[in-house]
Amino acid sequence: MTFSPALEARFEKFLAKYPADRKRSALIPMLIYAQDEVGSITDELIQELARRTGTTPMQVTEVVGFYSMLQRKPMGKYHVQICTNISCLLRGGDELWEQACKKTGLGHKQVAADGSFSLEEVECMGACSWAPAMQVNYDFYHGVTPKQLDVLLDSLAAGKKPEEIAEVKKVSC
């Protein structure tokens, strides 16, 4: 399996972080960065990373099943994650979730037929004081209203990049 030179360079860096006989430590970071490039954790990827970290494909599969961010099937180009945990719930997180379902016609962990969007109701993302919060891929959005959510999703669907959307600003940078 081949990866981009940038990802190969990253893998090399990851493997150098840990003692030479502890390559397995690099497994989870490698999985998540590889998923960003490949789209999901494929069987082929499992074989490849098992080989590179001195583990068995079964050990890798076991790990993949544990972590909520690791996906066996590709999510949408924009993976919309909405927190409905307690702090967000108290500030309208469930309304935001309902709006997202209505707007996209998707449910929890469903992917649009054209692969543009996917939706996930997530647990606390560490933005409790600025609730309700959501993430699109790795970008954070704070204090999102259902209306802003519509604008954000419409703009993304129209091909705008997150940083070009003035009405709803991503906060993480």
Next chain:
Amino acid sequence: MYNQPHPLEVKVLTRRFGLPNSRSIDTYMANDGYTGLKKALEMTPEQIVDYVKLSGLRGRGGAGFPTGLKWSFVPRTSPKPKYIMVNADESEPGTCKDRLLIENDPHQVIEGAMIAGLAINAEQGYIYIRGEYRYLIELMDKAIEEAYAKGVLGENVMGTGKRFHFATHSGAGAYECGEESALLESFEGKRGNPRIRPPFPAVAGVYQSPTILNNVETYSAVAPIFQQGAEYFCGLGSPKNGGTRLFCVSGHVERPGVYELPMGTNLLKIIHEVAGGVRGGKKLKAVIPGGSSCPVLKADECDINMDFDSLAAAKSMLGSGGIVVMDEDTCIVKAALRIMRFYAHESCGWCIPCREGTTWLRKLLQRFHDGMGTRSDIVLIGDLSKNMLGRTFCPLGDAAAMPTIAFVEKFRDEFEAHLDGKPCPKENISRLVAA
């Protein structure tokens, strides 16, 4: 910073927040940065540990264990390599402070970790950052790079001939990995199941080697303790609860936000003065004082000093500093249900009382919330929770059970109001308020 600071704040860990380019090493070093490390480099490991003890610092991850004492448990003379681990897997509902500490002042975290390294002769440290915080991993990588370029990290720390290396490590989404032994498993590339203890990480942590494992806020406090003095830090808090705390106020208040306040600040003062009071002039109903794992306080229990000992005396916990405020229109059954859905989702499945207990509690609470509960369910919810206590490898089972017991005991009337096929009596009101 995502909220306005408040004049009542005592800025120690957050004092560089808001400075231009606060995350750069130049800003850090122009504002006392790495002077604490310099001081520690001239001390013996014993002196460093004693100095941390003197500061009264207690672990900011949730348990509040005295940090100096924790460090003293590490067998310094062990022939094994020693490690420093920074827990940045912040995921306790209600908690959003570690994110700010890394985002605004990453070098303070590095300095704290390096001082911990000197205390046990460790030459390698890692920071385990939750996968969702990708931008913080990149930001921390940049800070680490700067520290290497300036000769702070590396083979010759500040020209002293000592060695210390530091690297980021990404998680991939699992609340359980914030628990120290599960974090260590995850760090080794495995499922995040907890380890049985003893041995504790101090003796057998990273790669079964002696390890100091603390929260981001704890390490962030170590730097100013050495920069500004342990006595100064200790004097800021209440007895046996040194320093300040980053309180994350969320929920039904006018000005939710993260505020750095002295340990022992009165909870009502935090809610009414710092956070601007309950939203819309509503009455206060309940407060979760330290993240979702902590037993709820009723409004009349909120005249309390926010430190580890006062909260423990009130049968709750200071936890991770996440203050979740609920107004009079909040449905407690709905709150309890949402919290249990979280624990049922995050239970790693390793221990049966937790795996089965959280799942059954979720089902029971859901049925109750849907208006199909029975009077005996109220008793069953309480009994089931109590049966989970102390019967699991890690505290997740307790963390799910304790708040549930408190919800049922303190708000039994609300559970009873859901009976006899009644739908959630508060539902319509809370919808209107939130809209």
